Amino acid sequence: TQLLEQSPQFLSIQEGENLTVYCNSSSVFSSLQWYRQEPGEGPVLLVTVVTGGEVKKLKRLTFQFGDARKDSSLHITAAQPGDTGLYLCAGGTGTASKLTFGTGTRLQVTL
């Protein structure tokens, strides 16, 4: 069974602070996606990384896929209250395969 462990599980920070969320597994994935989910809604895709060592930036968010494609990180610079939500990583083993979701990181950004 493939497992994706995220850390931390919960993070409460003030506006303007930086943070990093980690997603780790003992399994190799061909792709790694990051989603953000708000209460009562479905997850919304933030980014897909597919190459070991790949780094992608989305405004204040930086995503990295580990060289061995077993882990990933999400770094948020100067967090804002609008970043509040549940962040989920999800690994896939092919372009059409089912996704394995990580355990989730709940982020709360306060003023």
Next chain:
Amino acid sequence: GAVVSQHPSRVICKSGTSVKIECRSLDFQATTMFWYRQFPKQSLMLMATSNEGSKATYEQGVEKDKFLINHASLTLSTLTVTSAHPEDSSFYICSARELTRDYGYTFGSGTRLTVV
């Protein structure tokens, strides 16, 4: 962009009754759809993979007779929770894979099921 519509968004039903949840891909065809369950403050757990025109593939521990999945067309999959009990209360989410995009998974907005 790709849109997946899930209906209803909320449903309350009595114990012992059945509830059907629909998942539609509005602007693309999806040969494969996925059904997830999410408990409060937890991550998504894959229940089954729904394949158009064939039987669904259920994850280990998921009762196929309790969670009936039908994927009769390229744009519609349904999940029926049969003989629902309070422990079936949960947030159910579907996703559809867009054929023309690698890694193109789009999620519905979820269905909050409460069994009383």
